[in-house]
Amino acid sequence: MTKLSHRDPKGRPLVAVTGLGIVTSLGQGQADNWAALTAGRSGIHAIERFPTTGLRTRIAGTVDFLDTEPLVAPALSQRFAEEAAEEAIAQSGIGTKGDFPGALFIAVPPVEMEWPQRQALAEAAAENGDVTYAGLQRAAATRRFDPWHDLFIFGTVADHIAERFGTKGSPISLSTACSSGATAIQLGVEAIRRGETKAALCIGTDGSVNPESLIRFSLLSALSTQNDPPEAASKPFSKNRDGFVMGEGAAALVLEDAEAATARGAKILGYVLGCGEKGDGFHRTRSSPDGAPIIAAIRAALDDADTLPQAINTINAHGTSTPENDKMEAMGCMAVFGAQMGTVPISSNKSMIGHTLTAAGAVEAVISLLTIANGRIPPTINYAVPDPGIPLDVVTEARDASVSRVLSNSFGFGGQNTCLVLADEPA
Amino acid sequence: MSGRDVVVTGIGLVSCAGEGIEAHRAAFHAGVPARTDATSFAPYPVHPVAPLVLDGQIPKKSDQRQMEPWQRLGVFAAGLALDSAGVKSDAAFKANLHLVVAAGGGERDYAVDGAILTGLRDAADPGAYLNERLQNDLRPTLFLAQLSNLLAGNIAIVHGVTGASRTFMGEEACGTDALRIAQARIASNQIDAMLVGGSYSAERPDVLVVHEMGGYLRKGDYRPVFGRAGEGEAGFILGSAAAFLVLEAAAHAAARGAKALATIEPVASDRTRRGPDSTAASLEKLWQTSGMTGPDRVISGATGVAPITTEEAEALARLAPGSPVTALGDVIGHPLEIVAPFGAALAAALVAEEGAREVAVTTIGHRRGEGLIRVTAAG
Numbered sequence A: 001m002t003k004l005s006h007r008d009p010k011g012r013p014l015v016a017v018t019g020l021g022i023v024t025s026l027g028q029g030q031a032d033n034w035a036a037l038t039a040g041r042s043g044i045h046a047i048e049r050f051p052t053t054g055l056r057t058r059i060a061g062t063v064d065f066l067d068t069e070p071l072v073a074p075a076l077s078q079r080f081a082e083e084a085a086e087e088a089i090a091q092s093g094i095g096t097k098g099d100f101p102g103a104l105f106i107a108v109p110p111v112e113m114e115w116p117q118r119q120a121l122a123e124a125a126a127e128n129g130d131v132t133y134a135g136l137q138r139a140a141a142t143r144r145f146d147p148w149h150d151l152f153i154f155g156t157v158a159d160h161i162a163e164r165f166g167t168k169g170s171p172i173s174l175s176t177a178c179s180s181g182a183t184a185i186q187l188g189v190e191a192i193r194r195g196e197t198k199a200a201l202c203i204g205t206d207g208s209v210n211p212e213s214l215i216r217f218s219l220l221s222a223l224s225t226q227n228d229p230p231e232a233a234s235k236p237f238s239k240n241r242d243g244f245v246m247g248e249g250a251a252a253l254v255l256e257d258a259e260a261a262t263a264r265g266a267k268i269l270g271y272v273l274g275c276g277e278k279g280d281g282f283h284r285t286r287s288s289p290d291g292a293p294i295i296a297a298i299r300a301a302l303d304d305a306d307t308l309p310q311a312i313n314t315i316n317a318h319g320t321s322t323p324e325n326d327k328m329e330a331m332g333c334m335a336v337f338g339a340q341m342g343t344v345p346i347s348s349n350k351s352m353i354g355h356t357l358t359a360a361g362a363v364e365a366v367i368s369l370l371t372i373a374n375g376r377i378p379p380t381i382n383y384a385v386p387d388p389g390i391p392l393d394v395v396t397e398a399r400d401a402s403v404s405r406v407l408s409n410s411f412g413f414g415g416q417n418t419c420l421v422l423a424d425e426p427a
Numbered sequence B: 001m002s003g004r005d006v007v008v009t010g011i012g013l014v015s016c017a018g019e020g021i022e023a024h025r026a027a028f029h030a031g032v033p034a035r036t037d038a039t040s041f042a043p044y045p046v047h048p049v050a051p052l053v054l055d056g057q058i059p060k061k062s063d064q065r066q067m068e069p070w071q072r073l074g075v076f077a078a079g080l081a082l083d084s085a086g087v088k089s090d091a092a093f094k095a096n097l098h099l100v101v102a103a104g105g106g107e108r109d110y111a112v113d114g115a116i117l118t119g120l121r122d123a124a125d126p127g128a129y130l131n132e133r134l135q136n137d138l139r140p141t142l143f144l145a146q147l148s149n150l151l152a153g154n155i156a157i158v159h160g161v162t163g164a165s166r167t168f169m170g171e172e173a174c175g176t177d178a179l180r181i182a183q184a185r186i187a188s189n190q191i192d193a194m195l196v197g198g199s200y201s202a203e204r205p206d207v208l209v210v211h212e213m214g215g216y217l218r219k220g221d222y223r224p225v226f227g228r229a230g231e232g233e234a235g236f237i238l239g240s241a242a243a244f245l246v247l248e249a250a251a252h253a254a255a256r257g258a259k260a261l262a263t264i265e266p267v268a269s270d271r272t273r274r275g276p277d278s279t280a281a282s283l284e285k286l287w288q289t290s291g292m293t294g295p296d297r298v299i300s301g302a303t304g305v306a307p308i309t310t311e312e313a314e315a316l317a318r319l320a321p322g323s324p325v326t327a328l329g330d331v332i333g334h335p336l337e338i339v340a341p342f343g344a345a346l347a348a349a350l351v352a353e354e355g356a357r358e359v360a361v362t363t364i365g366h367r368r369g370e371g372l373i374r375v376t377a378a379g
Helices: A030-039 A073-092 A115-125 A133-140 A147-151 A156-165 A180-194 A211-219 A258-263 A292-304 A323-343 A357-374 B020-030 B061-066 B069-084 B091-095 B110-122 B126-137 B142-146 B150-159 B171-187 B205-212 B250-255 B278-290 B308-319 B328-332 B336-354
Strands: A015-024 A103-107 A172-175 A199-206 A249-257 A270-277 A314-316 A345-347 A405-412 A416-423 B006-015 B098-102 B164-169 B193-200 B241-249 B262-264 B268-270 B297-300 B325-327 B358-364 B370-376
Touching: A015 A030, A015 A073, A015 A180, A015 A258, A015 A357, A030 A357, A073 A156, A073 A199, A073 A249, A103 A156, A103 A180, A103 A357, A115 A133, A115 B110, A133 B110, A133 B205, A147 B205, A156 A172, A156 A199, A172 A180, A172 B171, A180 A199, A180 A249, A180 A270, A180 A357, A180 A405, A180 A416, A180 B171, A199 A357, A211 B126, A211 B142, A249 A258, A249 A357, A270 A292, A270 A357, A292 A323, A292 A405, A292 A416, A314 A357, A323 A405, A357 A405, A357 A416, A416 B164, B006 B020, B006 B069, B006 B171, B006 B193, B006 B250, B006 B336, B020 B328, B020 B336, B061 B150, B069 B150, B069 B193, B069 B241, B098 B150, B098 B171, B098 B336, B110 B126, B110 B205, B142 B150, B150 B164, B150 B193, B164 B171, B171 B193, B171 B241, B171 B268, B171 B336, B171 B358, B171 B370, B193 B336, B241 B250, B241 B336, B262 B336, B268 B278, B278 B308, B278 B358, B278 B370, B297 B308, B297 B336, B308 B358, B325 B328, B328 B336, B336 B358, B336 B370
Parallel strands: A103 A172, A103 A199, A314 A345, A314 A405, B098 B164, B098 B193, B297 B325, B297 B358
Antiparallel strands: A015 A249, A015 A270, A172 B164, A199 A249, A270 A416, A405 A416, B006 B241, B006 B262, B193 B241, B262 B370, B268 B370, B358 B370
16 A cells, blocks of 8 residues: 555545444443444333333443442542553454554543532531531541542543553543533644544543433433433434434544555544534524524535545444434435435434443444444334424434444533544545 | 645633733732632642632623633633633624644532431431432533533523634643644644633632542642752642633734734653653653744743642743743642643733743643643744
């Protein structure tokens, strides 16, 4: 191969993917997840982790086969991330154990102390009257709870991942809400294109199904309340969709400068051809009614990838199953793809794994690359009642197709829109 | 791989010392203790933000109500930075302006938390009780005031900065890395301009709990950061602060006739396993990486935590003998994620207004993360 072939049409280093790792409620690892996803199996179930008495939503795609002590979001998120990273790095064969020769970009959920820990502090405070934060501070000052400082600050998960895998430099922990996983990948792509690093470990992880997180989304009317049966609740693009279902999991991608990957004889699984993003200042939780930012983000990803819409074989949708998202996403796709959109297969993994929030963009990028590798598009389950306002080719059964390029969409609260173009071959 | 020159064209600052560049230059040189509130959160002193007329930067009361204090500080400072860069009324510029924010999370509802914890003591079914109270007592929009990326979201809504935003988290290190990534994206031609910064509210009991765990908070009265080496003196005093900088490629700034206040050189940052002298060793390495020569001044982000604060002081005495070292903590307190953007903004002001040629800004995180920012004269 000539040196030129390791550059994209814009003359930048081409970014190859050489390792993938995934954990969702469907299982651990690419094989288990792929089998379940293409079989149309749901990982959504009744929550058993904590009492759901009185809650409007009592289901989620929790990952129950991995746990931590204490069982809190940052610890769980770290655990999922470790499992995913382990798988991705092993597949890529890069570096040596504990010595990853590149940077770390990790999307992690925002961190807060959780109720069991607040309760423990309140108990230790032993106040006779009402519990106050002054009491919690006195309890903290007993030094009995010192290990919780690191547990509940924002940089710890990334620090532990960096320590375990030996990534280089200062790790980046980031949030762009529900597009965070895609942003982690985008940051890795940009760093490789700048020539700062030959490799990047990009992770999205989320283990934050706990009472307060669930109730917060519930109070914003974002969650499905169709608890029974749980596996039917997440129904992206359906007319009767009524909200998303929280999910958990993590995904990791090893990105490499394609030239460096080729030089070390790595198997290249695919390429991140382009990343696009666009902010939206319309509203804290709603998209601009004209869809302009979503459209701009999709177009930016296609432009960055030097890819025309007609070269996209399938869309891995953000497809949350909320009335708002699916309508706006469909509108955005139709605007960009035009009349062709009716024949572009689109599918939402969230129908089976729920919305893995911070992890979603990375999880869905991994599934997009598996879609390319296997020539098979996983279905959107529960698509029983099509929404006439969304005239799309929603994939309802796993579909065999030659897939060379995938558009993966991620949109989030706070006007976050991030799209990726993943491919089998360079543009 | 230095690439294009990256210049500062706008600065927005808010802290206990007031708002704007002049107030902070004055505080920087005053050499008197930063304004301290030792009673409201006793036994912990904090450096409270100066009173602000929010309407000046956040005209809609509805927007102000949707935010908790940490977000209001940030949106306010972002507005000051846009004003300073002369782009506040340039809708097209702002619509293409990208944003990197360094942030933690937002305030809780302390009364609700206290009442729930009180009720949980005698609840027959604690799980059901917690569910019921959270569902009934949490304000639905409070979540949006807590989410880390919603500072960026509010800047988009209030100021129309809608290029795209990314929010970095992780205490002191994320502030350094926000600047590092923003500088690198511009220098490498990936983008022409960015708004970078963040905000922190110290006047909140929940963060005092988190940082009391581990024993990182100084108790009692203010004492200079580098004077906390004695037994029982160590720790940081949190400060409410916000800082934003408009960064642009030098050519981009020149093309629109904007004044380049200073140059931000490629930011050096690292994560080292902490141990005896690791901080000093890291700082020495970063000093080389950054290309620091002989800074006219050093703005130190030292926390006051032992032993890293003393290690840093000793390293700086070796690396920059003769350069006056000012602890940012003595000017505005310790604002965690905001140390790096605030220090860099202040350094740029010293370069622009006082003719400093080179200013070094250190950020040694209280748990992790080492950074060095080199700010030089523009052009």
